[in-house]
Amino acid sequence: MAIHTSPAFNSLHSTKGAIMKIRLLTLWIARSPQRCQDWKEVSPNKKVSYDVDTRWNSTYIMIQDALRLQxxxxxxxRIHPEVQALQLIDDEWSTxxxxxxxxxxxxDHTNSVSKACPTIVESLPIYWSLDDLLNDVRNAEGDFEDVNIEIRNAVERGIRKMNKFARKMDDNLLYYVASVLDPRIKSSLIVSQMSEQDSGLIVSQPFVSREVDHxxxxxxxxxxxxxLRKVQPSKEVSLSDxxxxxxxxxVNWSHHMIGDADAEWVLKWWKANAxxxxxxxKAARDYLPIPSAEVGIExxxxxxxxxxGLRRHRLNAxxxxxxxLLRGKSQA
Incomplete structure (x- = not known):
């Protein structure tokens, strides 16, 4: 990969974003053993990871590496003036x-879902927390008051893409049901995040009161x-659970109680209050064990x-x- 300091090159790449400059510089170093050796003399133990531009976590790793190795x-x-056009200025480092x-x-959310493999009860809070984050960036609010307009425009496009997939949740009530089945949340999260009409419709669909069997x-x-029929108030008898x-x-929870931080707190609560x-x-037993991601299957x-392997293509199912099964048991 040859990069020259021609005026055309400078004109083309000086207008590229900071992320593009890091990508080009990382690729330019990696494509030559001599340049790799030159980099080791500058940074013996660390290098910038080249990212996959369609995966945000990969880009995050590359950016973090670049910031650490600024x-x-x-x-x-400076040692290689032929790539002077890829030198980042202060505004680009800020970006x-x-x-x-x-x-x-x-x-953080990807790691928590991949490593801890939580149940579906945590899915809705994750989706809506990311939605709140992107809205804060778009509106330059909260921790993102100083974000530049280019990032805000990019986030705006990201929100449109996210909304496209978020609307698919309305066709599947699993996420909403799981949220309601968390006794620390119940319907409060849905009510706070959605309109009164939409939240009322979602809560009423899966949880319809039944006639009590007398x-x-x-x-x-x-x-x-x-x-018991005589002494129990009629209202209590007819009230569905x-x-x-x-x-x-x-249910109130406390930062100071070790049990409230248990990853299986919700399941244990339903076992104790069944x-x-x-x-x-019964609904909790059906819905709460559902994993929040398909990491296990992958x-x-x-x-x-x-x-x-290459020599085992004739193994039957x-x-x-x-x-x-034996491999999984040996790794357990």
């Missing part, structure tokens, strides 16, 4: 810092059943490719299944 990059360009600040939450429960004597759950305030909310507990396919 001094080294400047020194390298990289702003972009890194925006991309960091995406990086038949005598199995195992209870007829005398006890009649006695769905109504009791949704009408009661969200008797009080039997209908809702890993299985990656592991399967390792098992299905049953043998492959047993090999994957």
């Amino acid at each position: 001094t080294e990059l400047g020194q390298f360009v 990289l810092q702003q972009v890194a600040k925006i991309l960091k939450p995406f990086w 038949l005598r429960p199995p195992g209870m004597s007829e005398t006890m059943w009649k006695t 769905i109504d009791k759950y949704l009408d009661s305030p969200p 008797f009080n909310f039997p209908l809702m507990a 890993r299985e396919f990656s592991n399967a490719r390792d098992v299905l 049953e043998t492959m299944r047993w090999l994957m």
